[in-house]
Amino acid sequence: MNLNFSPEENAFRQEVRAFIAENYPAELRAAQDSGRPLTKAEYLIWHKVLAKKGWVAPSWPKQYGGTDWTPTQKYIWSEESARAETLPPLPFGVSMLAPVLYTFGSDEQKAKFLPGIYNGEVWWCQGYSEPGAGSDLASLKTKAERITGDDGKEYYLVNGQKTWTTLGQYADWGFFLVRTDPDSKPQAGISFLLIDMKTPGISVRPIITLEGGHEVNDVFLDNVKVPVENRVFHENQGWTLAKALLAHERSGIAGVARSKRNLEKLREIASTEHSDAGGPLLGDAFFRRKVAELEIDLTALEFTELRTLAGESSGKGPGPESSILKIKGTEIQQRLQELALEAVGHYGAPFLRDLGHNAGVGPEYAVGLAGDMFNGRKTSIYGGSNEIQRNIIAKMVLGL
Numbered sequence: 400m401n402l403n404f405s406p407e408e409n410a411f412r413q414e415v416r417a418f419i420a421e422n423y424p425a426e427l428r429a430a431q432d433s434g435r436p437l438t439k440a441e442y443l444i445w446h447k448v449l450a451k452k453g454w455v456a457p458s459w460p461k462q463y464g465g466t467d468w469t470p471t472q473k474y475i476w477s478e479e480s481a482r483a484e485t486l487p488p489l490p491f492g493v494s495m496l497a498p499v500l501y502t503f504g505s506d507e508q509k510a511k512f513l514p515g516i517y518n519g520e521v522w523w524c525q526g527y528s529e530p531g532a533g534s535d536l537a538s539l540k541t542k543a544e545r546i547t548g549d550d551g552k553e554y555y556l557v558n559g560q561k562t563w564t565t566l567g568q569y570a571d572w573g574f575f576l577v578r579t580d581p582d583s584k585p586q587a588g589i590s591f592l593l594i595d596m597k598t599p600g601i602s603v604r605p606i607i608t609l610e611g612g613h614e615v616n617d618v619f620l621d622n623v624k625v626p627v628e629n630r631v632f633h634e635n636q637g638w639t640l641a642k643a644l645l646a647h648e649r650s651g652i653a654g655v656a657r658s659k660r661n662l663e664k665l666r667e668i669a670s671t672e673h674s675d676a677g678g679p680l681l682g683d684a685f686f687r688r689k690v691a692e693l694e695i696d697l698t699a700l701e702f703t704e705l706r707t708l709a710g711e712s713s714g715k716g717p718g719p720e721s722s723i724l725k726i727k728g729t730e731i732q733q734r735l736q737e738l739a740l741e742a743v744g745h746y747g748a749p750f751l752r753d754l755g756h757n758a759g760v761g762p763e764y765a766v767g768l769a770g771d772m773f774n775g776r777k778t779s780i781y782g783g784s785n786e787i788q789r790n791i792i793a794k795m796v797l798g799l
């Protein structure tokens with residue numbers, strides 16, 4: 400494995416860095432810095448700039464809008480994006496649904512849905528989890544029955560409840576797992592439907608999370624009529640698509656480049672804050688040790704990710720390493736948040752940033768850290784909890 404960047408790769412890094420510096424929207428930077436929740440339009444500004452440039456979906460095949468970058472170029476792209484703290488395009492359309500569509504969708508579905516995902520015109524949400532189906536996703540109960548509509552067309556009539564639907568309050572469309580055959584084995588009776596969120600019978604109810612944010616929702620489906628042509632792939636074979644999508648979701652969660660940036664920030668905070676004994680907190684042996692352990696783990700994870708990339712360059716898929724990346728990546732993100740909060744102490748506590756509760760209480764870098772720490776508990780749960788990833792490693796890597 401050669402880990403040195405070539406002159407061409409270094410030139411590419413400069414190109415990416417300059418592009419971000421010249422084009423990252425100032426109003427979005429200001430909104431991010433303010434710490435208030437972003438509006439729907441703000442979430443999409445950078446996405447739309449990247450779409451114009453042709454850089455919104457580096458991993459897609461070239462024919463659908465991919466950049467044809469090498470894995471190393473993609474790595475450089477994610478490093479530079481993290482360094483500049485850009486807002487990544489939302490994963491639901493670009494990283495989760497699109498790979499399923501271009502792999503399993505019909506030509507009509509690709510033509511209808513991929514451009515809206517690419518251009519940021521259609522916001523997608525993920526309707527997988529249910530109150531009784533999270534880790535054991537195959538036990539999902541939302542029911543879809545075939546009916547003939549008054550117009551003579553074939554529909555699915557969908558009834559049930561989805562939960563934890565991230566940013567579903569903004570979604571134009573959702574991809575849903577539904578049960579089309581209640582009599583077969585759990586995995587064998589599931590289909591994958593694309594549903595227009597404006598269809599009568601859909602209601603979205605907020606779930607307010609620990610830090611006071613509205614990020615997730617319950618979605619209720621009450622006699623929702625979905626045209627049969629909105630099913631991707633064959634009836635009752637949606638589980639194959641569900642698993643493929645989860646692998647894409649998982650490999651995006653590790654966030655190594657962003658953790659590297661957050662480690663730098665933690666060092667800055669701990670160089671400014673004082674320890675009980677006086678002097679900078681980073682000079683305190685106990686605190687310094689925790690930062691050093693974190694850095695060692697992050698470096699090890701970075702090399703694991705680079706090995707995965709080197710494997711991809713030679714045509715190997717990510718495989719069960721995506722579970723290792725997910726576990727270690729999310730544990731590191733959570734430890735970073737805990738240490739940042741430990742460093743600022745009670746200054747991190749007022750976390751309702753949009754209400755300005757923090758004004759004048761402490762340093763700027765402490766704003767919202769408690770809220771971030773609470774919110775960050777999610778990373779070891781979603782995308783398949785870390786316990787479930789350990790089960791996958793036990794089975795697929797260790798053969799237990």
Ligand SMILES: Cc1cc2nc3c(=O)[nH]c(=O)nc-3n(C[C@H](O)[C@H](O)[C@H](O)COP(=O)(O)OP(=O)(O)OC[C@H]3O[C@@H](n4cnc5c(N)ncnc54)[C@H](O)[C@@H]3O)c2cc1C
Pocket residue numbers: 524525526527528530531532533534535562563564565566615777780781782783784785786787790
């Ligand atoms: C912030 C957030 C956003 C989310 N966004 C979405 C979304 O947009 N769309 C969507 O469909 N879902 C979403 N989810 C749901 C997420 O995928 C589920 O929460 C997750 O799969 C876990 O399911 P559960 O919450 O039902 O927990 P459960 O499955 O009930 O698990 C409870 C606990 O038991 C453990 N456990 C369960 N089974 C096993 C086992 N076999 N071995 C060992 N331990 C086990 C779990 O690890 C967990 O600690 C989101 C969740 C969160 C927290």
